[in-house]
Amino acid sequence: MPETKTENAINIRYSELAETSCCLSCGGAVNHANAGPGETCVDLGSGRGTDAIRMAEAVGADGMVYGLDLSDGMIRTAEKTAARLGVENVKFLQTDLEQIPLEDKSVDLVISNCVINHAEDKQKVWNEVSRILKKGGRFVVSDIYSSKPVPEEYKNDPEAVAECWAGSVTREEYLLQLETAGFKDIEILEESNPYPKGKIEVSSWTILGRKSGCGCCK
Numbered sequence: 001m002p003e004t005k006t007e008n009a010i011n012i013r014y015s016e017l018a019e020t021s022c023c024l025s026c027g028g029a030v031n032h033a034n035a036g037p038g039e040t041c042v043d044l045g046s047g048r049g050t051d052a053i054r055m056a057e058a059v060g061a062d063g064m065v066y067g068l069d070l071s072d073g074m075i076r077t078a079e080k081t082a083a084r085l086g087v088e089n090v091k092f093l094q095t096d097l098e099q100i101p102l103e104d105k106s107v108d109l110v111i112s113n114c115v116i117n118h119a120e121d122k123q124k125v126w127n128e129v130s131r132i133l134k135k136g137g138r139f140v141v142s143d144i145y146s147s148k149p150v151p152e153e154y155k156n157d158p159e160a161v162a163e164c165w166a167g168s169v170t171r172e173e174y175l176l177q178l179e180t181a182g183f184k185d186i187e188i189l190e191e192s193n194p195y196p197k198g199k200i201e202v203s204s205w206t207i208l209g210r211k212s213g214c215g216c217c218k
């Protein structure tokens, strides 16, 4: 499934980390998401599946959660955990986020935690989020942004991107990508001070946005 050098580096790194319990998050997206009964939710880069399973419990039998991840090790771990806990309304799909295998306007809530910075074409990912959300649907995303544009030598280094820093874009570029995908009036729920990560300086934030339009019509 992973096709490019960066995707391979991500698969190797995160398939190994799937067997550990170290924290891979950079914010509290799921805590702010308030998944409710009957909702259809998606976790982009669902890792070991913890947040997706938590949302599956919140949406109940009438709801459904899809956990999407590129790394086969992560998908295996998440599936095993859901089976062990007997959670049936969650499905884990191995996929790149640039092409999400879900229908247009089929999702109420998208969450993600420390993932979108890894994507090679982040604009495509945001366009996909916009495509799958129903009108009035929302996203709550925790991610990092860089204080300055990342130098080319790091940006094109697959291992550095997989390590969760070299793929980051600046705050301005991040907001521009959101706007291009059709998301305006972004709410910032959490935002850190800058801190060193890898060879650059980044900040973490958790943001909320809505797809415009009322939820009553498709």
Ligand SMILES: C[S@@+](CC[C@H](N)C(=O)[O-])C[C@H]1O[C@@H](n2cnc3c(N)ncnc32)[C@H](O)[C@@H]1O
Residues within 6 Å of the ligand: 010, 011, 014, 023, 024, 025, 026, 044, 045, 046, 047, 048, 068, 069, 070, 071, 074, 095, 096, 097, 098, 112, 113, 114, 115, 118, 119, 120, 164
């Ligand atoms: C830092 S971990 C975060 C995992 C989880 N969200 C959490 O908070 O524990 C990043 C995850 O994103 C996945 N990932 C990275 N790039 C991806 C892409 N382009 N498409 C799908 N998944 C990706 C990795 O496999 C990994 O599981």
